[in-house]
Amino acid sequence: MKDKDIRYHSSHWGTFSARNDNGRLEITPFEKDPDPSEILANIPAALDHPARLSKPLIRRGWLEDGPGPDTRRGEDDYIEMEWDQALDLAASELRRLGAGPEQPAERPVAGSRVFGGSYGWSSAGRFHHAQSQVHRFLNSTFGGYVRSVDTYSSAAGETLLSLVWGPAMKLARDHPTWQEIAEETELLIAFGGLPLRNLQTSPGGISCHTARSSLQAAAERGCEFVSISPLGDDFTDLPNVTRIAPRPATDVALMLGMASQLHASGQVDHAYLERFTTGYDRFEAYLLGNTDGVEKTPEWAAAICGVPAERIVELAEQVASKRTHIAVAYSLQRSQYGEEPVWMALTLTAMLGQYPLPGAGFSYALGSISSVGKPPLAVPLPTLPQGTNRVDDFIPVARIAELLLHPGKRYTYKGETRSYADIRLVYWAGGNPFHHHQDLEKLRRAFSRPDTIIINESVSTASTRYADIIFPATITAEREDIGAGSNDPFLVPMQRLTEVRNGARDDYDIFAALAARLGCKELFTEGRSSRQWLHHMYTRTQQALSERNMPAPDFDDFMQGGILELPTSSTPGGIARFHQDPDSNPLDTPSGRIEIWSDRVAGTELPGHPAWVEPDEWLGGEQAKLHRFQLVANQPKGKLHSQLDFGATSMALKKDGREIARLHPDDARELGVKEGDVIRLWNGRGAALAAVGISDQLLPSVVQLSTGAWYAPKELEGSGITCVNGNPNILTSDAGASDLSQGCAGQLSLVSVEKWEGPVPEVVPHAEMIRIRRA
Numbered sequence: 001m002k003d004k005d006i007r008y009h010s011s012h013w014g015t016f017s018a019r020n021d022n023g024r025l026e027i028t029p030f031e032k033d034p035d036p037s038e039i040l041a042n043i044p045a046a047l048d049h050p051a052r053l054s055k056p057l058i059r060r061g062w063l064e065d066g067p068g069p070d071t072r073r074g075e076d077d078y079i080e081m082e083w084d085q086a087l088d089l090a091a092s093e094l095r096r097l098g099a100g101p102e103q104p105a106e107r108p109v110a111g112s113r114v115f116g117g118s119y120g121w122s123s124a125g126r127f128h129h130a131q132s133q134v135h136r137f138l139n140s141t142f143g144g145y146v147r148s149v150d151t152y153s154s155a156a157g158e159t160l161l162s163l164v165w166g167p168a169m170k171l172a173r174d175h176p177t178w179q180e181i182a183e184e185t186e187l188l189i190a191f192g193g194l195p196l197r198n199l200q201t202s203p204g205g206i207s208c209h210t211a212r213s214s215l216q217a218a219a220e221r222g223c224e225f226v227s228i229s230p231l232g233d234d235f236t237d238l239p240n241v242t243r244i245a246p247r248p249a250t251d252v253a254l255m256l257g258m259a260s261q262l263h264a265s266g267q268v269d270h271a272y273l274e275r276f277t278t279g280y281d282r283f284e285a286y287l288l289g290n291t292d293g294v295e296k297t298p299e300w301a302a303a304i305c306g307v308p309a310e311r312i313v314e315l316a317e318q319v320a321s322k323r324t325h326i327a328v329a330y331s332l333q334r335s336q337y338g339e340e341p342v343w344m345a346l347t348l349t350a351m352l353g354q355y356p357l358p359g360a361g362f363s364y365a366l367g368s369i370s371s372v373g374k375p376p377l378a379v380p381l382p383t384l385p386q387g388t389n390r391v392d393d394f395i396p397v398a399r400i401a402e403l404l405l406h407p408g409k410r411y412t413y414k415g416e417t418r419s420y421a422d423i424r425l426v427y428w429a430g431g432n433p434f435h436h437h438q439d440l441e442k443l444r445r446a447f448s449r450p451d452t453i454i455i456n457e458s459v460s461t462a463s464t465r466y467a468d469i470i471f472p473a474t475i476t477a478e479r480e481d482i483g484a485g486s487n488d489p490f491l492v493p494m495q496r497l498t499e500v501r502n503g504a505r506d507d508y509d510i511f512a513a514l515a516a517r518l519g520c521k522e523l524f525t526e527g528r529s530s531r532q533w534l535h536h537m538y539t540r541t542q543q544a545l546s547e548r549n550m551p552a553p554d555f556d557d558f559m560q561g562g563i564l565e566l567p568t569s570s571t572p573g574g575i576a577r578f579h580q581d582p583d584s585n586p587l588d589t590p591s592g593r594i595e596i597w598s599d600r601v602a603g604t605e606l607p608g609h610p611a612w613v614e615p616d617e618w619l620g621g622e623q624a625k626l627h628r629f630q631l632v633a634n635q636p637k638g639k640l641h642s643q644l645d646f647g648a649t650s651m652a653l654k655k656d657g658r659e660i661a662r663l664h665p666d667d668a669r670e671l672g673v674k675e676g677d678v679i680r681l682w683n684g685r686g687a688a689l690a691a692v693g694i695s696d697q698l699l700p701s702v703v704q705l706s707t708g709a710w711y712a713p714k715e716l717e718g719s720g721i722t723c724v725n726g727n728p729n730i731l732t733s734d735a736g737a738s739d740l741s742q743g744c745a746g747q748l749s750l751v752s753v754e755k756w757e758g759p760v761p762e763v764v765p766h767a768e769m770i771r772i773r774r775a
């Protein structure tokens with residue numbers, strides 16, 4: 001490759017072109033992107049950062065003593081090995097566990113003892129998407145694997161909405177679009193705010209960041225905004241923004257108070273409820289206190305959420321008098337009983353009766369992720385077929401620690417009783433469980449249980465430290481691919497930006513080499529090279545484009561050329577058609593209507609209608625007497641999750657390499673800490689150190705520590721197991737949101753905070769997460 005060539009590329013936080021200046025990448029955002037992401041500046045560091053993995057690594061205890069449960073995972077050192085030798089070792093272990101071409105015709109296949117759920121965002125790029133690759137590999141070699149369902153992002157909300165509204169992710173297309181918001185909405189009330197920080201990213205890629213300009217256009221037209229969040233800066237600065245900060249986890253009470261006011265002032269749209277919903281009467285009985293003796297008045301709500309009753313009344317009057325869009329962020333449901341605020345927001349929308357109007361209505365995740373609020377594409381995107389998984393078994397994604405710790409244990413999911421499989425092999429590619437999971441000390445115990453854990457990774461993340469075999473994977477800059485994201489109207493030829501710097505290999509090549517050793521190469525590769533796969537995958541999009549008489553270059557021209565525009569669809573979605581004629585176009589719910597009462601939900605630990613269900617860890621509860629701060633573990637501003645935590649944008653937001661936790665000035669004063677001091681956050685699950693940031697944007701008694709610092713647990717005197725880098729997941733609870741969804745509830749926990757006195761332990765640098773003994 002010639003230096004100084006301009007190449008195109010894609011990431012989950014933006015499309016860009018790059019110039020390779022003698023091994024240094026100069027990145028320029030896509031010229032059509034009006035508001036490029038600062039996270040792009042993290043990328044150049046990835047090329048030759050010392051945390052990059054170069055040779056396969058084998059954990060010493062596994063090598064010396066063979067496979068089996070082992071509590072040394074996390075503490076052991078690693079031995080570098082040549083590729084062939086490491087692949088041989090891994091293949092013989094996979095064979096021992098039953099991999100091979102002859103899977104039994106009758107179930108169970110060998111894969112029923114393999115966890116291949118392998119959750120994680122991987123990288124942009126439709127072919128080298130690591131999670132798709134590992135799934136295809138396990139289907140080809142083990143006949144399948146125990147998979148995971150739902151996402152860390154949205155399980156509670158998605159599960160609930162699937163019962164009372166319809167398939168949530170599909171209905172995303174029916175959300176009022178950003179364009180409608182810019183043109184029609186009079187009042188946008190955003191539960192969880194609408195942080196532009198989060199709208200930097202979108203799974204698979206995002207070519208144009210348009211949220212800021214849409215909000216500005218709406219504001220210029222006179223649209224008003226209400227941001228409801230414990231953090232004032234969860235909404236960008238615009239002239240007409242009101243900020244309301246309820247106690248975390250109490251939004252349902254606030255919404256019930258508003259609903260009560262709508263009822264009392266005769267502003268409930270009974271005609272809408274009659275035609276489009278079922279079960280309102282049962283909810284109303286609860287609202288009025290007929291079922292439990294407690295009327296959910298604004299005063300009742302104020303006592304729970306901390307927002308004055310007059311303010312709640314005012315808000316109710318405001319939503320009733322304007323064309324209102326109610327947006328709920330994912331964050332509200334990533335919490336115990338997180339189903340409730342989502343259901344209640346939908347119910348409030350229905351009570352207002354404006355749902356059919358352009359710019360009004362309900363949206364889920366508009367402020368969370370950039371693929372929402374955009375029209376869907378009219379052509380299919382290239383996809384890698386994953387093969388057939390002949391194992392029926394799955395876990396709700398956030399039950400990974402329970403699965404590994406408790407084979408055979410019973411649990412409920414969507415009203416059904418299930419039990420955990422007995423897992424002997426875990427294969428992870430493209431995810432970072434020791435970033436994303438809750439209660440990381442419990443996860444550490446869980447990871448001691450399988451016989452063997454294999455991880456493909458580009459960098460030595462905390463998760464690699466719990467693996468027995470680590471295969472070093474390339475980064476996207478080192479390979480070619482096709483970039484495309486959901487609802488993103490551009491197809492990006494991801495051109496190779498640099499040579500592979502070290503010994504890393506593409507996930508595809510790693511899996512192909514293992515499949516060959518297992519006698520399954522043809523099944524896995526279908527005889528195609530990476531480039532041939534890309535060509536194959538591109539064909540279906542190309543054909544769809546040419547059928548619409550759109551530019552549809554040949555594969556080689558596409559890969560060498562520029563970014564290709566894709567058509568979007570203007571066909572009305574399911575919600576719009578439902579509102580046109582609910583009898584002919586029912587929703588995909590048991591009643592065909594929006595369900596304000598659901599028999600399916602009533603069969604779980606949750607009530608059959610939206611309700612205030614007191615969580616264990618909130619500021620008004622018993623446990624707050626023990627741990628008086630509410631930890632908000634939200635998404636990081638300077639990176640995507642834990643990815644490229646060592647990059648320039650991410651590092652600039654730390655203090656001496658340590659993550660910053662923000663406190664309200666009153667709390668800082670009371671704790672006797674100033675900006676830059678180190679604090680210890682702790683509860684019964686563990687402790688973390690963080691640097692102090694002080695901000696009046698926080699509600700008092702809230703401490704905000706975003707996710708993403710690489711987990712570095714150390715036994716510290718007087719503190720116990722403590723993450724010195726500031727990963728909040730040592731503090732969060734592994735309990736599912738409810739027995740309906742079993743979703744991730746990592747957003748909110750109770751913690752104590754104190755000044756760290758005495759010598760401050762050094763952070764663990766990214767390159768020192770694992771100890772490698774070089775041959």
Ligand SMILES: Nc1nc2c(c(=O)[nH]1)N[C@H]1C(S)=C(S)[C@@H](COP(=O)(O)OP(=O)(O)OC[C@H]3O[C@@H](n4cnc5c(=O)[nH]c(N)nc54)[C@H](O)[C@@H]3O)O[C@H]1N2
Nearest residue numbers: 120121122123152153430431432436456633641642643746
């Ligand atoms: N407390 C708390 N916890 C949370 C959340 C929260 O709000 N609070 N949020 C949750 C949410 S919504 C999510 S989505 C998860 C995110 O959790 P993850 O998706 O697991 O986080 P990432 O850091 O994106 O991990 C992706 C990993 O893939 C690796 N990778 C990238 N490209 C490649 C490749 O080509 N090949 C291979 N083999 N590996 C590659 C990266 O180096 C990185 O380590 O976290 C969840 N955890």
Ligand SMILES: Nc1nc2c(c(=O)[nH]1)N[C@H]1C(S)=C(S)[C@@H](COP(=O)(O)OP(=O)(O)OC[C@H]3O[C@@H](n4cnc5c(=O)[nH]c(N)nc54)[C@H](O)[C@@H]3O)O[C@H]1N2
Nearest residue numbers: 153192198228229231248249329330331368634635640641
């Ligand atoms: N820069 C960046 N952007 C990202 C990501 C990233 O890692 N980095 N991750 C992406 C992913 S995978 C996902 S799933 C989305 C997640 O999207 P969200 O879940 O919506 O994002 P969070 O930042 O976790 O939370 C948003 C805000 O909700 C507020 N909040 C927390 N609890 C409550 C509550 O009980 N009530 C109210 N009213 N507000 C509350 C917090 O102040 C928080 O800042 O973000 C995406 N965007």
Ligand SMILES: [Mo]
Nearest residue numbers: 151152153154
């Ligand atoms: Mo997510």
